Amino acid sequence: MNSLNYFFLVMFPYISIAVFLIGTIYRYNQSGYKVTSLSAQFLEGKQGFWGTVPFHWGILMLFVGHMIAFLFPKAVLAWNADPTRLIIHEGLGFMFAVAVLVGLGMLILRRLTNARLKVVTSRMDLFVEFVLLAQVILGCWIALGYRWGSSWFASDLSPYLWSLIKLNPQADAVIAMPLVIRAHIVCAFSIFLIFPFTRLVHLLVAPLHYILRPYQVVIWYWDRKRIRRASTAWSDARPQNN
Amino acid sequence: MDIRSQISMVFHLDKCIGCHTCSVACKNIWTDRKGAEYQWWNNVETKPGTGYPTKWEDQDIYKGGWEKKGNDANGSGNGQATEHVIKLKGAGKAKGLGNIFHNPSLPVIDDYYEPFTYKYLDLIEAKAGDDQPTARPVSLITGKTIDIKSGPNWDDDLSGTPDYARNDPNLENLSPEEREAMFQLEKMAFFYLPRICNHCLNPACVASCPSGALYKRGEDGIVLVNQEVCRGWRMCVTACPYKKTYYNWHTGKSEKCILCFPRIEAGLAPACMHSCVGRIRYLGVILYDADKIEQVASSDEKDLVQNHMDIMLDPNDPEVIAAAKANGVADSTIRSAQASPIYRFVKEWGMALPLHSEFRTLPMLFYVPPLLPVMASLGKANKSQLDKMGPVTKQWSDDWLYDTSTEEIFATIDQARFPLEYMASLFSAGDTEMIKLRIKKLMAVRIYRRFKTVGDISEQKATEALADVGLTAKMADDIYYLTSLAKFDDRFVIPAAHREEAIEMMEFTGDNKGSAGFGFKGGTAQRGL
Numbered sequence: 001m002n003s004l005n006y007f008f009l010v011m012f013p014y015i016s017i018a019v020f021l022i023g024t025i026y027r028y029n030q031s032g033y034k035v036t037s038l039s040a041q042f043l044e045g046k047q048g049f050w051g052t053v054p055f056h057w058g059i060l061m062l063f064v065g066h067m068i069a070f071l072f073p074k075a076v077l078a079w080n081a082d083p084t085r086l087i088i089h090e091g092l093g094f095m096f097a098v099a100v101l102v103g104l105g106m107l108i109l110r111r112l113t114n115a116r117l118k119v120v121t122s123r124m125d126l127f128v129e130f131v132l133l134a135q136v137i138l139g140c141w142i143a144l145g146y147r148w149g150s151s152w153f154a155s156d157l158s159p160y161l162w163s164l165i166k167l168n169p170q171a172d173a174v175i176a177m178p179l180v181i182r183a184h185i186v187c188a189f190s191i192f193l194i195f196p197f198t199r200l201v202h203l204l205v206a207p208l209h210y211i212l213r214p215y216q217v218v219i220w221y222w223d224r225k226r227i228r229r230a231s232t233a234w235s236d237a238r239p240q241n242n
Numbered sequence: 243m244d245i246r247s248q249i250s251m252v253f254h255l256d257k258c259i260g261c262h263t264c265s266v267a268c269k270n271i272w273t274d275r276k277g278a279e280y281q282w283w284n285n286v287e288t289k290p291g292t293g294y295p296t297k298w299e300d301q302d303i304y305k306g307g308w309e310k311k312g313n314d315a316n317g318s319g320n321g322q323a324t325e326h327v328i329k330l331k332g333a334g335k336a337k338g339l340g341n342i343f344h345n346p347s348l349p350v351i352d353d354y355y356e357p358f359t360y361k362y363l364d365l366i367e368a369k370a371g372d373d374q375p376t377a378r379p380v381s382l383i384t385g386k387t388i389d390i391k392s393g394p395n396w397d398d399d400l401s402g403t404p405d406y407a408r409n410d411p412n413l414e415n416l417s418p419e420e421r422e423a424m425f426q427l428e429k430m431a432f433f434y435l436p437r438i439c440n441h442c443l444n445p446a447c448v449a450s451c452p453s454g455a456l457y458k459r460g461e462d463g464i465v466l467v468n469q470e471v472c473r474g475w476r477m478c479v480t481a482c483p484y485k486k487t488y489y490n491w492h493t494g495k496s497e498k499c500i501l502c503f504p505r506i507e508a509g510l511a512p513a514c515m516h517s518c519v520g521r522i523r524y525l526g527v528i529l530y531d532a533d534k535i536e537q538v539a540s541s542d543e544k545d546l547v548q549n550h551m552d553i554m555l556d557p558n559d560p561e562v563i564a565a566a567k568a569n570g571v572a573d574s575t576i577r578s579a580q581a582s583p584i585y586r587f588v589k590e591w592g593m594a595l596p597l598h599s600e601f602r603t604l605p606m607l608f609y610v611p612p613l614l615p616v617m618a619s620l621g622k623a624n625k626s627q628l629d630k631m632g633p634v635t636k637q638w639s640d641d642w643l644y645d646t647s648t649e650e651i652f653a654t655i656d657q658a659r660f661p662l663e664y665m666a667s668l669f670s671a672g673d674t675e676m677i678k679l680r681i682k683k684l685m686a687v688r689i690y691r692r693f694k695t696v697g698d699i700s701e702q703k704a705t706e707a708l709a710d711v712g713l714t715a716k717m718a719d720d721i722y723y724l725t726s727l728a729k730f731d732d733r734f735v736i737p738a739a740h741r742e743e744a745i746e747m748m749e750f751t752g753d754n755k756g757s758a759g760f761g762f763k764g765g766t767a768q769r770g771l
């Protein structure tokens with residue numbers, strides 16, 4: 001039992017992160033061309049709206065929430081010290097989880113039932129969506145069955161994750177936790193593990209640079225300001241095309 | 243001044259016979275692929291009609307193009323504080339990123355059509371029997387048999403039908419009576435509108451792309467999607483008001499007309515233009531001032547079309563030439579601009595107009611509006627009318643007449659079979675005078691030619707007609723030549739990119755010495771995991 005715990009909570013995280021990093025870099029270098037959102041809205045938009053919108057907003061909020069608890073555990077604990085604020089925190093988290101659940105359900109349903117979508121659905125697409133579904137269900141289960149998970153995350157999980165990062169794994173506190181929570185952790189690392197081999201890579205190319213870019217893009221093939229004139233026989237400037 | 247050159251086009255609608263050769267030439271070369279079957283980078287639609295995708299001109303549905311919000315500080319168009327006067331209607335930084343998970347204004351496959359083929363093999367392999375075997379249609383997406391509900395050009399030649407012609411968004415400005423008049427059986431008419439990407443000066447597609455995959459080529463203004471950079475956020479499809487960017491459902495990336503740039507670079511005409519049976523297409527370069535783009539695109543509605551055309555500069559003006567040279571425009575390009583059929587049609591003769599300038603993308607494809615349906619105004623003649631007709635009126639039968647009256651030279655234009663409002667909605671942002679002038683010019687040239695060839699119109703009348711619209715006999719001869727006789731090299735004046743030197747544009751050839759041979763570039767388009 002202990003060796004299983006050791007494997008899944010200490011070895012596995014390292015394996016999954018290593019695969020995630022090496023795999024993603026390798027894939028982007030080898031076939032970065034194929035990294036796209038693979039949007040299916042063109043083939044099916046109506047159901048898609050009720051799937052992808054709640055799913056994405058929900059999962060992004062949950063992601064941000066988990067990151068905050070991971071990076072600023074003390075702040076989270078301080079916030080949760082007041083019961084009203086704790087309930088707001090937990091309620092909000094649960095709301096987003098439900099949004100993801102509903103959205104994912106819709107996404108899976110439409111990918112399984114729509115004849116056009118089946119053409120653009122790989123087995124991996126469905127696998128990923130089921131893994132995400134499992135992860136969210138586990139998360140909801142923790143929220144309902146083992147109250148105040150947000151405080152647990154901050155007080156126990158965050159130090160555990162940091163210990164992994166510092167290459168000095170301290171898994172005791174986590175091993176002592178209920179099975180559901182351990183499963184949630186393992187499932188999270190599984191997502192990292194499969195990440196490079198799935199459509200999830202699209203979130204790495206989220207186009208935030210758009211905000212800073214001028215609207216119009218013009219590309220020149222030769223440098224207009226450094227045109228070689230006939231009078232200069234040889235220079236490092238490029239020739240004009242006439 | 244920032245003078246640049248731009249590949250620009252004119253389509254002469256009077257000459258289009260609606261044969262779709264252009265569309266097929268394009269399809270065979272570029273879009274005969276999985277995921278692109280439904281894409282017609284070149285399509286020809288019947289007007290009045292709803293077009294492809296259905297009702298693409300209705301921006302209340304598709305939210306394409308730019309819209310003007312508020313005014314610039316000094317009223318209109320003198321260049322000050324024009325910033326952010328125009329905004330993308332359905333995309334842009336806030337809307338584009340906010341709607342990235344689901345784009346509410348994205349046209350979907352059913353707005354175009356479900357691509358199909360037929361089970362031809364069934365015709366050959368069917369067992370002998372009493373019935374003739376049939377080739378049933380199958381979807382090119384799912385592979386299943388489908389009942390075809392629509393297709394590209396489903397409404398071809400169906401002018402007047404309730405489902406198509408009467409749903410044309412351009413009828414909005416017409417009164418119900420005018421609409422009814424258009425669809426009376428004996429007045430019914432239609433013309434063809436071939437469309438490709440306009441390679442706009444202020445492209446909405448480029449501005450809408452969150453990844454920055456779309457770009458305009460500085461040297462010739464061709465607008466392209468970099469397939470390596472496109473991440474399938476599908477905002478360009480919404481943003482292009484002409485619906486000339488398409489989402490490839492298989493590769494998960496967007497594609498658009500590339501104006502056959504490999505051919506253009508070699509000095510050849512694009513395939514659609516090369517193959518055009520009606521020889522309606524002209525292509526050349528124009529010079530323009532890139533500093534003016536934003537200001538022109540933000541003009542007041544009433545000045546927009548004129549400003550749009552005025553952005554073209556006179557390629558024979560020494561100042562323009564000097565500024566162009568200083569800016570690195572090649573001499574061969576300047577020479578081509580001077581021989582450009584586009585500058586003559588649009589500026590010198592003032593005969594062509596842009597399609598839907600009000601979308602504010604500054605399209606660089608101009609149309610000579612069709613005259614024919616105007617001339618061929620059929621009417622039930624009565625005695626008094628017949629008396630008024632000049633000697634050149636052709637009568638087809640005793641009471642129906644084909645009115646080519648020159649009695650009052652331009653009398654028939656206002657009773658055109660296509661109300662001027664309809665044409666104005668397409669080509670001049672609603673300004674009927676602009677359309678009228680172009681149609682008059684077309685008619686004046688005909689009157690002049692009729693004087694020359696048939697001789698039943700007096701010289702005085704012909705010169706009068708020309709003078710009335712500001713043309714001279716010399717211009718009329720040139721217009722006639724470029725419209726009817728022009729050879730290939732007159733219609734397409736393309737400055738070659740000098741491929742023999744092309745590589746020098748991008749890199750120092752010395753760097754590559756000794757490295758040529760077999761190499762591998764990225765694979766062909768494939769769908770990711």
Ligand code: HEM
Binds near residue numbers: 038108129
């Ligand atoms: C960071 C910003 C993100 C952006 C901009 C983004 C964008 C998109 C877009 C445009 C689509 C295509 C939707 C369509 O069919 O039209 C999509 C699909 C999808 N995204 Fe994201 N996404 C992001 C983050 C995420 C995250 C964090 C996850 C999960 C961990 C995720 C999982 C998915 C999945 C599973 C699909 C497929 C949905 C389907 O079945 O069609 N995305 N995403």
Ligand code: SF4
Binds near residue numbers: 442447484485498
């Ligand atoms: S017509 Fe072409 S250049 Fe203009 S907005 Fe559409 S796709 Fe872009």
Ligand code: SF4
Binds near residue numbers: 258264518521522
């Ligand atoms: S090939 Fe020319 S004449 Fe024929 S439909 Fe196309 S544009 Fe018109």
